[in-house]
Amino acid sequence: MRAAGCVFRAFTFKIYIPMSRTSLPVRRAAAAYSPAPVAPLSPSIEFNERLTSLYALAQRSQYIFASPLGPFYRQARHYHVPRFVYFGPHTSDESLRLAFHTGFDARDLRGTLALLHLVERLALTPDLGQGLNLSFFPLADVTGLLLHDTQDLAASSWIAPGVPELALLAADVRSRGYHGFVRIETTAADDDVITVRLRGHSADTLGVELLNSDDIAPWSVRWQADPVDQTPTDGPLSLSEDLPFQPFELTVGLPAAWSVELHREAATTLLKNFILRYRGFQAYAQHL
Helix, strand or coil: CEECCEECCCCCCCCCCCCCCCHHHHHHHHHHCCCCCCCCCCHHHHHHHHHHHHHHHHHHCCCEEECCEEEEEECCEEEEECCEEEECCCCCCCCCEEEEECCCCCCCCHHHHHHHHHHHHHHHCHHHHCCCEEEEECCCCHHHHHCCCCCCCCCCECCCCCCHHHHHHHHHHHHHCCCEEEEEEEECCCCCEEEEEEEECHHHHCCCCCCCHHHHCCCEEEEEECCCCCCCCCEHHHHHHHCCCCCEEEEEEEECCCCHHHHHHHHHHHHHHHHHHHHHHHHHHHCC
């Protein structure tokens, strides 16, 4: 910087402070001090932070869109059911449409946090689900979380439900025409095994594997399948008679003893492999 013929230069000063004898105990105390470990966030606080962060990320993404359902009203206040929609690269009107649901009991948000993590991953690496149209519903029991009035919605029918959250989800199912559903739950079993349950008519006629043991490794898995002609009385498949075709539902049950971190790791790995496999099926169908 120059002004009026003067030159201003930046100088670096080093200050040396002599160590006094009295500071030695202080130094030893500081060296012996070990900070207490930081407690992990509660699931509800982590949910709020992740949801806020994901809304901000969706505003910058070309493929993930925040599109909440609602509003619905409770105790003179309005609420929304969170929804994120992913339109992958090369998605078209003919693309396969899948919906992912979890968070049916607000007392257990591990599946909710895992699904939010997967949506965040799709936003950052959008090629993962190219050609697919995916909708994510990380929390069904909104009232249970915000008003501490858990409703435990997993076993509820979606036909004319008395719960406003399920009424909104049912309207979405009727309007969107999904080809399949994926549900994340926590099992009550004491063993260390992931349960995968398949329901619906379309899965029997697809002629492809939706998942296999390699997709779930290194975890053990127990496979379950309902009879093809059985009509489900809970979840989105309870609306089968109102739908243009019969979709399938894949329910992933994760052990109740697992931590939040293990739930997230297992669910993200399994669902990512499911999306990759289904993406391959979409590419194969387009070339038939």
